[in-house]
Amino acid sequence: MIEQEGAISPKNTLFVLLSFEGPDVYSTAGGLSTRVSELSEALAMQGYTTHLIFVGDPSKPSIESRIDGHLILERWSQWVSKYYLNGVYDGEEQKLYDYNESVPYHIYNEIVRPALAEGKTVVIMGEDWHTAEAMIRTSDLLHWFSVRRKVLMLWNLNSLMSLHRINWGRLNFVTTICTVSKYMKHRMWSYGVNPLVIPNGIPKRHLTPVDANAVTRLREIARQGDSRRLFYFKIGRFDPDKRWMMAIEAIARLKYSGYPVTLFVRGGIEPHGTDVLSHAFNLGLKIQDVVAQRPNLEQSLDAMAHVASPDIDIYNLRFFLPEEFVRTTYNAADATLANSGHEPFGLVALEVMAAEGIAVTGSTGEDYAIALENAIVTETDDPDEIVGYLLYLRRHPEEQERIRCAGRRTAEEFLWDQVIENLVSKLEFLARKQSIQLP
């Protein structure tokens, strides 16, 4: 080990984030886009020059500066994307080849060389399997030009997709592998790697108090004049991992146990959605579709009020939900059912906590969730487990308040600023591991 001096700061360090997803609507497909958009913004807000290289909208500028020039968005593979207009993963193989082929040279020529000339250290972070090969090639290229020891390289895993396509031996040799939860860490042991855990974060704006009037109005809409009526919310892709069926079963059991229920659902375009809604229908639940044209919070509430009826059990929200409406719903609902069976981190539950809502989580990647302290944590796929916990909360309103407050405190600990502090402290350790001479 060599002796290291100095500390990482915006003056001496520059970040490069590699990801397929990014902040453009075109580049938004999963939680990864939220993570990289918010992480890059948070780094830039702290003063770090941050390049985010992602598969961007082909109709937007290839390079865009934000946050006083600290955040540089580099929309990659636009020449491929122009042939594939259905989002970031349309033409995935074509984009992947181009990304692997061209990003490493770009990083070396356009980012690392100038940064090193200014005496800065470069931190390169790759996200998910799509960037694994680009990270390997970048490391090889930097090594070839004898600058590898001046660059810190991390690769982070957020999902278990396509892990068979990763050359784990090489990746583990050239980067420090990270992931977002202990659950993911343990899952990755089977690939012969032992990643460091650097959790996800949420931006500060999620802690802004939600509009109390809007919350009141939404509760009134959901309860339809019946104060006994329970109000729940579930949002996410229509993916079996999200345990939609378990949630629907729980709602039906509550209803047939004599507890009137309202459930707001917001899924994706996945085919599993048909199974979920058919199952709800077959269980005798009444479903109402709600549509709107890119509404704001007020218009969303109006849309809900327009269709609301005491006969409806499930409202299927088929419009783009503005963030304010989502946060209002988290807060207004008696609970948000984030009861996934597999969750790398579970950002939704953390966002629910930030909005002072009650999250019903699964028990995989949600390291931050402690049962009946700051959340409801389910440990099986038995719908009765949800029913039991929800009825318990109903009987103990004081517990509801306590959980809401504790959840909020937990969320405060996962702001990106805190996560970046955690990351920076680990970078100094990683610099030692990778024999990087910090400035």
Add this chain to the structure above:
Amino acid sequence: MVSDLAIYTVVHQPRRLKLPAQPIPRGASLADMYHCIFDERMNERYFRKVAQYSYYPAARMFLDLVRQGMRLSIGFSLSFLRQAESWDPALLDLFRELVAEENVELIGVEPYHTFLFLLDLPTFIMRMRWMVDELEKIFGKRPTVTDTTEMCMSATLYDALDTAGFSGAVMDGREWVMQWRERTHLYTYSDERPFPVNITAPRSISGTRRSQQRLVSDSVRENGPFLLTRHFELSDDVGYRFSNRDWSSYPLYADTYADWIANTWGDFVFLAWDFETFGEHHRVDSGIFEFMRALPAELTKRGVTFQTPSALIERYSKTSCVYHLPLPIFPTTWAGSGGMEFFLGNSAQQTILQLMGYVYGLARLTENPDLLDLAIWLAQSDNLHLIQWFGRSGSEAEVSSYFTPDEWWSLGPNGIIYEQQRVYINTLHAMEPYLPTRLIRQARRKSTNRASRRKNAPDDPEAEYLTRREWQ
């Protein structure tokens, strides 16, 4: 003993494919197809390397020598010339300076170094004519003697070159073709003796009615092309064996070599080498440049005179020293053991040739000249040369693997073969949208959709993307 010597050297760089194969976006433009198919970054790297070690020093050497009286013939593939135009115009200027010398004859080489003649002989003829025009534009000289890809020659190739209007052609003097004949005489394959029963020419040829794309040139020559047969043993002494320390004649000095040439039976010796022999195949420290600089004086001492191929044709055709050479149906080549098995001898090569044919055939169907041009690039012989080693061993396989880009070997032998085939398959699929039938249907659908869209505006075009958002 021979009194004349002609030296021919050919300059060529392949347009290497991008491996592993880059998937081509659906509906890609031609420019994007090229980007996915060819590894121009690698091509530029190899080009610059060879330019540094071979093209510059060797061109300067030959320039000095021809100014001192040596005569040289030189050919360039357009594949090379296009690369030189893009990456090193100064080098192209140096070659222009060399070709402009009176003692230098420009040979017309198959433009893209392809095996197009195996796929479409009439188009091959048109391309050879086009090549002559292109070379004249670049060098200001119009070649009359030609060299096909890898010095291939056969009966049909000869007939094609005759139709294209060349006065001479070069070929390798392999024993299986020459049989008892010496490779030190001027030959022809054209049988001009009268027929016992007259043949009636079709009207389009006899001139009463001219077809729109006539293959035969306007001014048919008195003779079919004269053939210069390369002395492959003397050529290979320099081309292959010069720096081989295990060779019994190593090291070869100019005086010894001049002795061998001067003591050869016949009218003349025709030697031919890759231009890259000087500085690339044999590095500068092998002494190849000193050898070549010393050779003219040694030959002059022994009474051997340098000639250009045209001068040899001029001289020996007039003295009736022209002999008939029966050409084979299956081409001979200067590569390997002299037959097409060097290029088509293993299953991987045969598959690539089939794929070349499929891509070419589809390009013809598109009736798009740019796609046809692309298909012809893909028929480059180098794509078969580079995989000769597949399933083989020995010196020929070593030569083949020497030319295979180092960067490819990380794919492994089977990986190279698989990915090379993928390039052709990807190209074929990328060309399909350009088929006229599909283009017409697309245009129809577009106009129908536009009409219906006016009636039915979408609810929210962004909604499709937004609904994909995953909330973990």
